[in-house]
Amino acid sequence: MSDKVERLIKDGKVAVLVSPGFGAGWSTWNTDLGESAIFDADIARAVLANDGTAWAAAERKYPDAYLGGVNQLVVEWVDKGTRFEIQEYDGSESLRELSPADGYVA
Numbered sequence: 001m002s003d004k005v006e007r008l009i010k011d012g013k014v015a016v017l018v019s020p021g022f023g024a025g026w027s028t029w030n031t032d033l034g035e036s037a038i039f040d041a042d043i044a045r046a047v048l049a050n051d052g053t054a055w056a057a058a059e060r061k062y063p064d065a066y067l068g069g070v071n072q073l074v075v076e077w078v079d080k081g082t083r084f085e086i087q088e089y090d091g092s093e094s095l096r097e098l099s100p101a102d103g104y105v106a
Contacts, residue, residue, distance in 0.1 A: 008041040013077040014106035015044035018086060018093045024068030028088035033062060038086065038104060047073045069093070078106040 008015035017038055019026040027037035042061065046054040058070045069091065076095050078084055085103040086093050 005036050005039045006041040007039045008044040008075075009080060010077070012080050014039065014080050015041070015048075016076045016078050016084070016086075016095060016106065017044055017047065017073050018076050018095050019069030019072045020074060020092055020094060021069070021072035023072075023091040024066070025086075025088045025091050025093045026069035026073055027086050028093055029069060029091075030062070030065045033065060035104065036062070037065070043070075043073070044075050047075050080106050082106045 017026060017040065027033070030037045040061065043054055043057050046057045054073055055067060055070050058065065058067055078095070078097075083098045083100055083103040083105055085096055085098055087096055088094075
């Protein structure tokens with residue numbers, strides 16, 4: 001699935017979607033979406049536009065997904081090639097960089 005995900009890249013950094021608010025996560029509550037929930041360029045653009053279109057974009061692209069964390073999404077910029085994971089506690093997601101052998105790759 002990851003090779004089909006369009007990633008938003010700017011100045012050598014990759015946009016990573018993270019839902020830091022408590023209550024519901026985005027990627028951690030939609031693991032069946034795989035890397036699409038983490039790197040989707042359309043949703044990242046909507047989040048960055050801050051115009052209220054992120055929910056509609058997520059609903060259109062992933063109609064069966066749990067959308068509880070969408071309204072709290074932020075974009076974290078990660079250097080391309082950096083390995084990381086998204087951790088979740090009580091719905092609050094956070095990004096953590098990892099060693100070169102683990103996690104997702106930006």
